[in-house]
Amino acid sequence: MIRFFERGLFAPFLLSIQPILHLFSINLTELNVSEIVRSSLISLLLVSLVLGTMYLVLRDWRKASLVASLFIFLFFLFGDVSVWTSEAFGLGPARADVLVLAVVAGCMLTWIWLITRRIKNIAAVNLYFNLLAVLFFIGSGIQISRYILENGLAFPVRQSVQAAVIESTESRPDIYYIVLDGYGRQDILQALYEFDNSAFLEGLADRGFYVADESSSNYIQTMLSLGSTFNLDYLQSLQADGAKLENRGNLIDLLENNNVRAILAQNGYQLISFHNEYKATISSAEIYYNDSARGIASPVSAFESIVVDHTMARVLSYLPVFRRALIEMPYDTHRDHILFAFSRLQEVPAMDGSYFVYAHIIAPHPPFVFDEGGDVVPHDEPFTLNDANYYMREHSQKSYFAGYRRQIQYVNTRVLETVDAILAHSQTPPIIILQGDHGPGAYLHWGSLEDTLPAERFGILNAYYFPDQDYSLLYPGISPVNTFRVLLNQYFDGNYALLPDRYYYSSWSFPFDFIEVTDLSLP
Numbered sequence: 001m002i003r004f005f006e007r008g009l010f011a012p013f014l015l016s017i018q019p020i021l022h023l024f025s026i027n028l029t030e031l032n033v034s035e036i037v038r039s040s041l042i043s044l045l046l047v048s049l050v051l052g053t054m055y056l057v058l059r060d061w062r063k064a065s066l067v068a069s070l071f072i073f074l075f076f077l078f079g080d081v082s083v084w085t086s087e088a089f090g091l092g093p094a095r096a097d098v099l100v101l102a103v104v105a106g107c108m109l110t111w112i113w114l115i116t117r118r119i120k121n122i123a124a125v126n127l128y129f130n131l132l133a134v135l136f137f138i139g140s141g142i143q144i145s146r147y148i149l150e151n152g153l154a155f156p157v158r159q160s161v162q163a164a165v166i167e168s169t170e171s172r173p174d175i176y177y178i179v180l181d182g183y184g185r186q187d188i189l190q191a192l193y194e195f196d197n198s199a200f201l202e203g204l205a206d207r208g209f210y211v212a213d214e215s216s217s218n219y220i221q222t223m224l225s226l227g228s229t230f231n232l233d234y235l236q237s238l239q240a241d242g243a244k245l246e247n248r249g250n251l252i253d254l255l256e257n258n259n260v261r262a263i264l265a266q267n268g269y270q271l272i273s274f275h276n277e278y279k280a281t282i283s284s285a286e287i288y289y290n291d292s293a294r295g296i297a298s299p300v301s302a303f304e305s306i307v308v309d310h311t312m313a314r315v316l317s318y319l320p321v322f323r324r325a326l327i328e329m330p331y332d333t334h335r336d337h338i339l340f341a342f343s344r345l346q347e348v349p350a351m352d353g354s355y356f357v358y359a360h361i362i363a364p365h366p367p368f369v370f371d372e373g374g375d376v377v378p379h380d381e382p383f384t385l386n387d388a389n390y391y392m393r394e395h396s397q398k399s400y401f402a403g404y405r406r407q408i409q410y411v412n413t414r415v416l417e418t419v420d421a422i423l424a425h426s427q428t429p430p431i432i433i434l435q436g437d438h439g440p441g442a443y444l445h446w447g448s449l450e451d452t453l454p455a456e457r458f459g460i461l462n463a464y465y466f467p468d469q470d471y472s473l474l475y476p477g478i479s480p481v482n483t484f485r486v487l488l489n490q491y492f493d494g495n496y497a498l499l500p501d502r503y504y505y506s507s508w509s510f511p512f513d514f515i516e517v518t519d520l521s522l523p
């Protein structure tokens, strides 16, 4: 066993994978396992190259392995050390990178000198490196497996859903449920964002929409809100009725196998959904549009961009060509997802059959990637979908307001264009619902209700187009939990009593510890 550790050359390889597993484990809720494959392969390739080169120089595999091990270790430490250096010494990021680069070069030269001239017992040192690498690796493995044990693997599972069979009426309008993530309510945007959205709302009214202008979401997180809306009930009631709701993975199941989908399926509807980088799309939909390139040649993902930012490779982003690939590409992908959903939505009316179309569009939610005219807003930091106080770690509240105002205007343009196309080309007049899953998050704290202004996060856009324009069942304060109750009652002979509209805050860490919020007034 000792000989195995003395002779083995596995330290550099394990050290090249472990930091990626670690980054993956702290971002697990957002990611699919496949996201780590390409970064791991590239990391293994890099370490092989270093190992091979050092062997050619030193003519000794164990010495080469020791050099490669320290190199890859420092390579992955680079980002954190550089950020720390920048903050501790008040240096600009570029200067901090150069300084840390110099320190790394010094360390490596000293290490090579020690290995070739000083250290006699190379086998013993190799043993320590191998042992340490194995321990690191096991540590990350335990972290990930513990998470998976607690949260389950977030793969969509097809389950049969219990639902009442409702006789359908003769005409079958397509149903468009368009969720505009983080889309806030007019009076809130006016008061807190100094943004007047009345032109857009009048545009909807002109087209025959009903705007519920006192509406608030029932929950403040995407998956909680959608899980409830799609299942016609509060999560607490679903839980009391036996739904397994213990972790975020369960919320994905709840969404994939939701009640509205099941009821509409019994009425001959097929579900259409669109891929994006968040797990709130329904990937088991009968028609699931995924235009993004997959496999090894797909664009740099957000996760990969974050990995690169943690490594020495971040200095490459000073070169324009690498900057494009490493920082900007994930933003491009994000923009493409948004534009793709809007353009695909316009193609649905031409399709034969009855469709329940669910588009989850991650806008106006941050990151703010479009200006008011749809032009690209550039970014310097790696891509994330961070909102609220997580967003404020790297940005100011002022930049949130400004970015949100610009992005929402472009969203408005695309929404009206899409609505016009759908209305113009639908043979049977459709049902269209435009809804925020929650409001914006400049005054939201993920960990504390006391530090949150509920009015902002709960107030949402909630607009309906019904083919007969009979809006007698709707009312200004209708919340999403009642959205599909009304729809099923009005168009599918449903008999769902409307629920009282209630509002629940829960923190990011404890999504199911609900606190009812009763005061949604502005300060």
Ligand SMILES: [Zn+2]
Pocket (backbone or CB within 6 Å): 181, 182, 221, 222, 223, 365, 437, 438
């Ligand atoms: Zn959301």
